[in-house]
Amino acid sequence: MKNLVEQLALRKQQDLYRQRGIVDGPQGVEICIDGQDCLSFCSNDYLGLANHPQVVAAFHQGLDKYGAGSGAAHLVSGHSRAHHQLEEELAAFTGRPRALLFSTGYMANLGVMAALLGHGDRVFGDRTNHASLLDGARLSTARLIRYRHADVADLAARMAAAPPGENLVATDGVFSMDGDIAPLQDLARLCVQQRAWFMVDDAHGFGVLGRDGRGSVDAAGLGVEDVPILVGTLGKAFGTFGAFVAGSEALVETLIQQARSWIYTTASPPALACATRAALQLVGSDGWRRERLVALIRRFRAGARQLDLPLLESDTPIQPLLVGDAGKALRMSAALREQGILVTAIRPPTVPEGTARLRITLSATHTDEHVDRLLDALGEMISAVKQF
Ligand SMILES: *Cc1c(COP(=O)(O)O)cnc(C)c1O
Numbered sequence: 001m002k003n004l005v006e007q008l009a010l011r012k013q014q015d016l017y018r019q020r021g022i023v024d025g026p027q028g029v030e031i032c033i034d035g036q037d038c039l040s041f042c043s044n045d046y047l048g049l050a051n052h053p054q055v056v057a058a059f060h061q062g063l064d065k066y067g068a069g070s071g072a073a074h075l076v077s078g079h080s081r082a083h084h085q086l087e088e089e090l091a092a093f094t095g096r097p098r099a100l101l102f103s104t105g106y107m108a109n110l111g112v113m114a115a116l117l118g119h120g121d122r123v124f125g126d127r128t129n130h131a132s133l134l135d136g137a138r139l140s141t142a143r144l145i146r147y148r149h150a151d152v153a154d155l156a157a158r159m160a161a162a163p164p165g166e167n168l169v170a171t172d173g174v175f176s177m178d179g180d181i182a183p184l185q186d187l188a189r190l191c192v193q194q195r196a197w198f199m200v201d202d203a204h205g206f207g208v209l210g211r212d213g214r215g216s217v218d219a220a221g222l223g224v225e226d227v228p229i230l231v232g233t234l235g236k237a238f239g240t241f242g243a244f245v246a247g248s249e250a251l252v253e254t255l256i257q258q259a260r261s262w263i264y265t266t267a268s269p270p271a272l273a274c275a276t277r278a279a280l281q282l283v284g285s286d287g288w289r290r291e292r293l294v295a296l297i298r299r300f301r302a303g304a305r306q307l308d309l310p311l312l313e314s315d316t317p318i319q320p321l322l323v324g325d326a327g328k329a330l331r332m333s334a335a336l337r338e339q340g341i342l343v344t345a346i347r348p349p350t351v352p353e354g355t356a357r358l359r360i361t362l363s364a365t366h367t368d369e370h371v372d373r374l375l376d377a378l379g380e381m382i383s384a385v386k387q388f
Pocket residue numbers: 103104105106107130132172176201202203204233234235242243
């Protein structure tokens with residue numbers, strides 16, 4: 001038996017220990033965490049919909065209509081009218097024939113890979129992909145081959161060397177810890193040439209990029225022939241919870257037969273689908289939220305450049321500052337916290353060794369003054385950086 005106490009102590013020593021803060025009240029740019037009112041720059045609620053009155057009201061109405069729980073898996077008796085309507089709306093939104101709701105994005109990624117692939121097949125994954133894509137490949141028992149971040153030539157070389165069989169290329173649309181966008185057009189072209197599945201997990205692009213928030217794949221002008229497997233999550237810009245896979249009729253029917261993380265789990269509460277339908281409406285109608293984000297990103301980047309902050313190259317609401325050392329990132333996060341600013345330190349193994357960072361995220365509901373307050377705090381910290 002391992003000595004867990006010792007292992008935990010070691011983790012602390014290495015500045016890799018993780019802890020949760022307790023939040024009171026709703027999610028928002030102003031948040032009460034561990035009893036402290038903070039200005040938050042770390043949630044994925046990019047459009048500010050998590051506590052939007054219309055979304056909350058739709059949730060309430062859904063509860064009145066459907067009650068609290070779904071009672072069963074989708075294939076048994078848990079698939080409500082609300083789930084079905086949401087699936088149809090997500091299919092229309094993404095311009096795909098069908099969409100299938102999953103309980104979480106993590107489960108969607110596991111389900112797709114395990115349904116389509118098996119022993120002797122291969123998953124080609126970007127090195128920086130989300131952990132759920134990595135775990136999906138593992139669960140599928142296909143061989144996982146990781147290619148250099150956003151490097152299509154490296155992927156092509158690895159694919160050329162692969163023996164025949166099913167190949168699936170998987171990438172984040174917007175990389176969750178870096179904020180950059182995958183070279184989707186080139187990846188799609190290569191996959192068509194190689195007759196490989198192309199799967200894009202657009203957790204951070206949906207609602208934020210593309211026409212009316214249709215995501216990074218839409219922004220790249222790619223249809224269902226180019227990206228046959230499109231995964232979106234609903235807990236980020238959509239402000240609620242859950243995920244979906246959009247694609248062809250045959251893909252969705254195959255998932256219904258074979259995706260174990262969909263089949264063997266209780267359907268999410270129907271009321272949640274009602275809330276998400278309201279969020280989807282707002283994503284489409286509130287173009288000003290995306291315009292605000294663009295303005296805030298520009299303001300933050302201009303200010304950060306003036307301060308000579310170690311910004312990563314990113315045009316999305318994910319604006320990480322590269323710190324390097326995990327302990328230093330923790331101390332910087334703590335220093336910001338003392339000023340009432342919440343920015344989490346992201347450390348290995350979430351990001352590669354030596355690339356710990358402050359993952360700053362912006363939301364449409366931040367004001368210019370909020371961003372300036374963050375920049376002031378970062379500026380002060382940088383000038384005192386030796387103390388870290
Ligand atoms: C958050 C995230 C997921 C997981 O989605 P959940 O619905 O939170 O389980 C999957 N992929 C990426 C890229 C993510 O950022």
